[in-house]
Amino acid sequence: MKSKTSSYIVEFELITTFQDRYVINKKMKVAKSIYNACLNECLKRLKAVKADKEYHTLVKTESSKQRNIRLKEIELYYGYSEYSIHSYVKDINMHFKNHLGSFEVQKLATRAFKAVEKYHYGKAKKVYFKTYKDDMSVENKSNKTGLRLKDFKIIWDSLSMSFKVKKNDKYAQLALLDRTKYVRVLKREIRGKERFFVQLIQEGLPPKKHQTSTVENRVGIDIGTSTIAVVSDNKVFMNELATIKTPYKKLRRLDRAMDRSRRSTNPQNYNDNGTVKKGFKEWNYSKRYLKLKYRRKELFRKIASIRKQNHEQTANFILSLGLDVRVETMRFQSLQKRTKKTTRNKKNGKINKKKRFGKSIANYAPAMLLEIINRKLKYQDLELKKIDTYAVKASQFNHTTGEWTKKFLSNRWNNIDDKLIQRDLYSAFLIQNTTKTLDVVDIDLCNLKFDNFVKLHDIEIQRLKNLNNKKLNWFVA
Incomplete structure (x- = not known):
């Protein structure tokens, strides 16, 4: 068995x-x-597995070692495994061996199997097939044959391509000195033009761009659906998760224009009342519709790019404060399902649900920020510490009295020892000062650090009040 070593990704444009x-x-x-x-073959085999009577019965029983072994045996019997799909794809590749190597094809089979596995275990609602316009990537298993890096050039069968490295990009130059495990080539459509990129999966730890703190320094994070509160011994701050101005007006206009175009070119697919006819329909799309679709796709690409860049910057700033990072366990998927308003449609009687946090979670992606922090901590052989939310109850606890008090979400201030403390910042302070077991607040440590926290807290509140930001102003109003 090969020993696993740490790795990181560095990307260049071809x-x-x-x-x-x-x-x-x-x-x-x-x-x-x-x-x-x-993907199609995996779904077929999974369907055969689920149709098996013994498998259907075993799934409903309590989990045990023998039961899990038997489930795997049934899956192997129907050929539902990663290596069985590798054998299946070997025959397919005989027709395309001039285009893709065996390792590259095996990686595609693995990707398809993992996508179906997510669907199988309920982590995804459905699987998506690639259309002719979708972005795609191809990667290898090693850097020895097929798609590989050689003499600072990307070799892929008959192709030999250079990639752009900026003269002042010291990070990229240092990264290229590490051993390349394997290579991945991506195709993206940016501003209506197709561009190709290469990702080098390098061995070791990435070169340091930012100065990090020590392991002894603790950082407490209270993360919400759109804001983040951070408390350390030297800094207290609260900010939006990402400074994204989502162009809702542009998106609505594009959606309406696309709908008008689709209706005008496909009148046969609509009922007299404007609803879509049931059953299989062939759709015709005009050139104008496709242009609008690409414009819409470009808007979402820009938003995703800005969001990721902001999260990376926030993660670097947090890690500069300390490497003992603690956060509440949050189930963002459950929050996304919550509704704040339920109405019934008078025409068809259907219930319409208005999501409470759906849009903000989708736009700000709080889970992504936590994943980035955890990834960066793993480079130091550390990980993000998640406290027991239900045991600590940071939003309800008062360390001076030792009592828990339920509060309305609209109540943004706590009265702690005759001092007004912002609710989210105080929660982050309590999370920072939890014990090693991560399920109890260390009251002695809170008392020791409280005066310093109040000074930093007051400085941050004054900064927030001076900002012209409606969202943050609501939190300190």
Whole structure:
């Protein structure tokens, strides 16, 4: 068994000619076909597994070692396993061996199997097949044959491509000195033009860009659906998770324009009352519709790019305060399902539910920030510490009295020892000062650090009040 070593990714844009782009597009097209074929085969085999009577009975019984072994045996009997899909894709690749290598095809099969596994275990509602316009990536298993890096060039069968490295990019230059495990090539559509990128999966730890603190320094995080409160011994701050101005007006206009175009080119697919006819329908899309669709896709790409960049910056700032990072366990998927308003449609009698946090969680992606912090901590052989939310009850606890008091969400201030303390910042302070077991607040430590916290808290509250930010002003009003 191969020993696992730490790795990181560094990305560059490929310098390609018209001929290079033509060849890569052909390879990507083949990769999509193979991926879709593997996905379809995985779903077929999973269907056969679920139809098995013994499997159906065992799934409903209590989990045990013998039961789990038997479930795996049934799955193997129907060929539902990663290595069985590798054998299946081997025969398919005989038709495309001039385009993709065996390792590259196996990686596509693994990706398809993992997608179906998520669907199988309820982590995804459905699986998606790749369309001809979807972005695609192809990767290898090693850097020895097929798609590989050699002499600072990307070699892929007949292709030999350079990639852009900025002269002042010291991070990239240091990263290229590490051993390359394998290579991944991606295709993205940016501002209506197709561009190709290469990701090098390098061995070891990434070069340090930012100065990090020591392990002894604790940081408490109270993360919400759109804001974050952070408390350390030297800094207290509260901010939006990402400074994103979602262009809702533009998106609504694009959606309406696309709907009008779709209706005008497909009148046969609609009923007299404007609803879509049931059953299989062939849709015709005009050039104008496709242009609008690409504009909409570009808006979402920009939003995602800004969000990720902001999260990376926030994570770096938090880790500069301390490496003992503690946060409440939050189930954002459950929050996303909550509703704040339920109405019944008078025409069809259907119940309409208005999500309480759905839009804010989708726009700010709080779970993504926690994943980034955890990834960066793993480079130091550490991990994000998650406290027991139900045991600590940080939003209700008062360390001076030792009592828990339920509060309305609209109540943003706590009266602690005759001092007004912002609710989220105080929760972060309590999370910072939990014990090693992560289920109890260390009251002695809270008493020791409280005066310093109040000074930093007051400075941060004054900063927030001076900001012209409606969201943050509501939290300190």
